[in-house]
Amino acid sequence: MSDLRKIGFVVNPVAGMGGSVGLKGTDGLVDRARELGARPAATVRAAAALRQLAGRPLRFVTAGGEMGEAALDAAGIAGYDCAYRPTLPTAAPDTRAACRAFLERGVDLLLFCGGDGTARDVADAVGRAVPVLGIPAGVKMYSSVFAVDPGAIGAVLPADGPLRCTDAEVIDVDEGAYRENELRTVLHAVVRTPTAPGLVQSTKQVCEEADEDRARTAIGAFIADAMLPGVLYILGPGTTTGAVARHLGLEKTLLGFDAVLDGRLVGADLNESTILALLETADEARLVLSVIGAQGFVLGRGTQVCTPEVLRRIGPGRLLFLGTPGKLARTPLLHVDTGDPLLDGAFGPYLQVVTGYGTAQRKRLGTRPGAAQAPDRRR
Amino acid sequence: MQTKIHLDEEEMPRRWYNIQADLPSPLDPPLNPKTGAPATPGDLSSIFPAELIRQEMTTERFVDIPEEVVDILRLWRPSPLFRARRLEEYLKTPARIYYKYEGTSPAGSHKPNTAVPQAYYNRQEGIERLATETGAGQWGSALAFATAHFEMDCTVYMVRASYEQKPYRKMMMQVWGAQCHPSPTTLTASGRAVLEKDPDTSGSLGIAISEAVEDAATHANTNYALGSVLNHVCLHQTVIGLEAREQLASVDEYPDVVIACVGGGSNFGGIAFPFAGDKLTGKHPDVEIVGVEPAACPTLTKGLYAYDYGDVAGLTPMMKMFTLGHDFVPPAIHAGGLRYHGDSPIVSRLVKDGTARAVAVYQNDVFEAAQTFARTEGIIPAPEAAHAIRTAIDVALECRRTGEAKTILFNNTGHGHFDLASYEAYYAGTLPDYDYPEELIRAALARLPKVG
Numbered sequence: 001m002s003d004l005r006k007i008g009f010v011v012n013p014v015a016g017m018g019g020s021v022g023l024k025g026t027d028g029l030v031d032r033a034r035e036l037g038a039r040p041a042a043t044v045r046a047a048a049a050l051r052q053l054a055g056r057p058l059r060f061v062t063a064g065g066e067m068g069e070a071a072l073d074a075a076g077i078a079g080y081d082c083a084y085r086p087t088l089p090t091a092a093p094d095t096r097a098a099c100r101a102f103l104e105r106g107v108d109l110l111l112f113c114g115g116d117g118t119a120r121d122v123a124d125a126v127g128r129a130v131p132v133l134g135i136p137a138g139v140k141m142y143s144s145v146f147a148v149d150p151g152a153i154g155a156v157l158p159a160d161g162p163l164r165c166t167d168a169e170v171i172d173v174d175e176g177a178y179r180e181n182e183l184r185t186v187l188h189a190v191v192r193t194p195t196a197p198g199l200v201q202s203t204k205q206v207c208e209e210a211d212e213d214r215a216r217t218a219i220g221a222f223i224a225d226a227m228l229p230g231v232l233y234i235l236g237p238g239t240t241t242g243a244v245a246r247h248l249g250l251e252k253t254l255l256g257f258d259a260v261l262d263g264r265l266v267g268a269d270l271n272e273s274t275i276l277a278l279l280e281t282a283d284e285a286r287l288v289l290s291v292i293g294a295q296g297f298v299l300g301r302g303t304q305v306c307t308p309e310v311l312r313r314i315g316p317g318r319l320l321f322l323g324t325p326g327k328l329a330r331t332p333l334l335h336v337d338t339g340d341p342l343l344d345g346a347f348g349p350y351l352q353v354v355t356g357y358g359t360a361q362r363k364r365l366g367t368r369p370g371a372a373q374a375p376d377r378r379r
Numbered sequence: 380m381q382t383k384i385h386l387d388e389e390e391m392p393r394r395w396y397n398i399q400a401d402l403p404s405p406l407d408p409p410l411n412p413k414t415g416a417p418a419t420p421g422d423l424s425s426i427f428p429a430e431l432i433r434q435e436m437t438t439e440r441f442v443d444i445p446e447e448v449v450d451i452l453r454l455w456r457p458s459p460l461f462r463a464r465r466l467e468e469y470l471k472t473p474a475r476i477y478y479k480y481e482g483t484s485p486a487g488s489h490k491p492n493t494a495v496p497q498a499y500y501n502r503q504e505g506i507e508r509l510a511t512e513t514g515a516g517q518w519g520s521a522l523a524f525a526t527a528h529f530e531m532d533c534t535v536y537m538v539r540a541s542y543e544q545k546p547y548r549k550m551m552m553q554v555w556g557a558q559c560h561p562s563p564t565t566l567t568a569s570g571r572a573v574l575e576k577d578p579d580t581s582g583s584l585g586i587a588i589s590e591a592v593e594d595a596a597t598h599a600n601t602n603y604a605l606g607s608v609l610n611h612v613c614l615h616q617t618v619i620g621l622e623a624r625e626q627l628a629s630v631d632e633y634p635d636v637v638i639a640c641v642g643g644g645s646n647f648g649g650i651a652f653p654f655a656g657d658k659l660t661g662k663h664p665d666v667e668i669v670g671v672e673p674a675a676c677p678t679l680t681k682g683l684y685a686y687d688y689g690d691v692a693g694l695t696p697m698m699k700m701f702t703l704g705h706d707f708v709p710p711a712i713h714a715g716g717l718r719y720h721g722d723s724p725i726v727s728r729l730v731k732d733g734t735a736r737a738v739a740v741y742q743n744d745v746f747e748a749a750q751t752f753a754r755t756e757g758i759i760p761a762p763e764a765a766h767a768i769r770t771a772i773d774v775a776l777e778c779r780r781t782g783e784a785k786t787i788l789f790n791n792t793g794h795g796h797f798d799l800a801s802y803e804a805y806y807a808g809t810l811p812d813y814d815y816p817e818e819l820i821r822a823a824l825a826r827l828p829k830v831g
Contacts, residue, residue, distance in 0.1 A: 211579065214579065222819065222823060223819070225822075225823040226819040226820070226822040226823040227822070228822055320819070325811065328811060329809060329811070332808065350812075352814050352816060353814075354816055354819065355710075355811075356710070358707060358708075358816065358819075358820050358823070359675075359709075359710045359813065359815075359816070360813070360814040360815060360816040361710075361811045361812055361813055361814055362674070362741060362812040362813075362814040363812070
């Protein structure tokens, strides 16, 4: 938790262009988007966010032209340091190279403007070295690193005092499948992102919910204590399922599916066929999943692992869902999309999500991300 | 159209009703926490006065209310019984809904009904200070009010989650001259032990009870007072049900369903025991009695019926009751008064025997009912009371489906004027629907070594 002094700032100039012309993403389709009349909007959104930081004693390290300079100029922020000059047109390798250059200059935070694709590139370059925060400008923003809107950046970053951070998932969405209305989400990386306790004030009142790490540890201890002998536990990706393994003293792959039986690791980084093979040997199994991403996925299709076949073999009633209270507070609805509507229906209108040692919450299931919510009766 | 049904002050009950007299077999005795043998009056005498210990054990059907106590109860009793016509019309139900309103007491809830006699009996026996715990702050403010009338000191250990959520409750206690500390504190060994394990704990009633009991046991001039659970507390609360039965009789009614929320069981016992007695003695064998608890802390619906401690540290006698385990720290729901791992042994017994039944409800559904009630009947209920309202509405809606014209009676235990922050959270959409992971908890408990 260091004070925020130097910010690395990068813009994906073409982010969001595909969305405005109905392309559901811009990966590999920039030219097509331009032909359809799309105009770059990322710089405008980035400048709107930066204006809230103008006047603060911050130093910016950025990339040339549309990759950063233009937005800083538009926001009236001078005296920045340009650490990377891209060759036009810019592409994903430029984002990664710029981020690496920023790290060499000792930035305290990486602020980027783009969508899930940009988040992926930033995460690849930065990892967990410094916190990452996204100004939303993409077509898809399923990752948890984005501020709710550009106007929230000023509130998320404290004007003084240390930066408080939490873990956030960067989600990989298969754009080809997405265009076919199929949502394939894979956890790509876990980075650190600033938290804004002031923006979730109602949950803040309840002190048990203050600390994500503490909650994860409690969830991990509870699930580990509740593990039954002779039952095969398949732990999905994420840091919360990771806490279960940690409590057992096991090394779990962060992004993969691992299996535990009687306190021992019996399979790591599993795929559908290795899971099915393991299920052959076990009388009973549980699948332990965490709530992933900003949209509250617990089960997205195409993880290559949680196929309808695997889910049927385990049984929909034998899934355990984990999520910290902070995560659930930011996630109004959860989503299940197994690729089999019949199976999706088996989960009912609510899921129980374990949130601590011996505690849980009931969360409503949405049908599809972005689908209309049930009418709000609180009006 | 009569809306309020009143009794005269002279019609106030002069005797409490003790349902122990009408149970088909005696209650299982409380056990000494150290020896495991049935607790004797001597085991309790370091923290309770002799008369309350007698009332705890007695099987006499009625216990006289001292005149000095009646005199103070007159400040707000008899409490009104309302016919909730506007709610009935809104629900388009053929059911007739009545509710007893206990929010007219100075502290705003049913709690002073027992705080006053407890302070009185302690003062009679020379006690100068009472130590207690409080969840939502209702009990702490009630005891502060009561001790002020008998010139006693009062120390309140308030569950930290509530202390922070409801700052005005502690101001009330201060006005009545009591000292209020956020629990766990560093003032007691039990508090320090909890803080050492978990410095950021939100606290719980079980922890606060340990602190207050320890305070009382280690100071000669100090006794302990409990706001719920115990037999004598439920006994004192029976004025609610005794009055309600008279009030209903005055309009030729007798309830088909009696509903109250259950935390430790005293408001439930208060309204329900006189009717449960009618059921046990065969006068009204069909009256249905329903306890409503939070899904986050479902003691009666998902707990075990077993001997357990009343507190976290294991200082209280072990009681036979429904329990979620004395070390269970319920999630910080806004109905702080219902965050208790156990339940009154008598209420537990009635549920075990099928004389009463229990349901569990989720927090957002509770606040939805509270809003409906406030917009039809006017009173903004405490979140605890709103649990009973939720179920009363559910029964009334069921009547709409079946066409039955049931008479529903529920206890509206208090107003929610100090709980508006929880309403704010409800409107902000940030109230979690806490749940209880029953299977996992049973699996986790099965692995623990058996103790005692």
